[in-house]
Amino acid sequence: MVNKFILKEFGIRIRELRTKRNLSQEQLSFKTGFHRTYIGMIERGERNISLTNIAVFSKVFEIEISDLLNFKNQNSKLNYHNYQLKSDN
Numbered sequence: 001m002v003n004k005f006i007l008k009e010f011g012i013r014i015r016e017l018r019t020k021r022n023l024s025q026e027q028l029s030f031k032t033g034f035h036r037t038y039i040g041m042i043e044r045g046e047r048n049i050s051l052t053n054i055a056v057f058s059k060v061f062e063i064e065i066s067d068l069l070n071f072k073n074q075n076s077k078l079n080y081h082n083y084q085l086k087s088d089n
Contacts, residue, residue, distance in 0.1 A: 008045030009071045015043045017061050017068075031060045 018028050029036040033056070041047040058065045
């Protein structure tokens with residue numbers, strides 16, 4: 001499914017920000033209040049998280065939500081053409 005693409009991109013972004021701050025998944029889990037396994041699932045692109053949880057990451061990393069969702073820094077090919085709508089089936 002094409003929509004998994006954005007989940008993987010978001011996961012890469014979270015991992016990138018976490019490692020830049022020298023945080024383990026466990027340390028990030030303490031800061032966010034999310035379980036460590038949930039963090040891992042997000043980083044692997046296995047969870048489609050809510051906007052409120054995205055805001056938690058934004059606060060913990062002290063960046064704007066728009067910057068958190070900026071995948072351009074990781075050589076992403078993500079753009080609106082990559083999204084699949086239910087009506088596209």
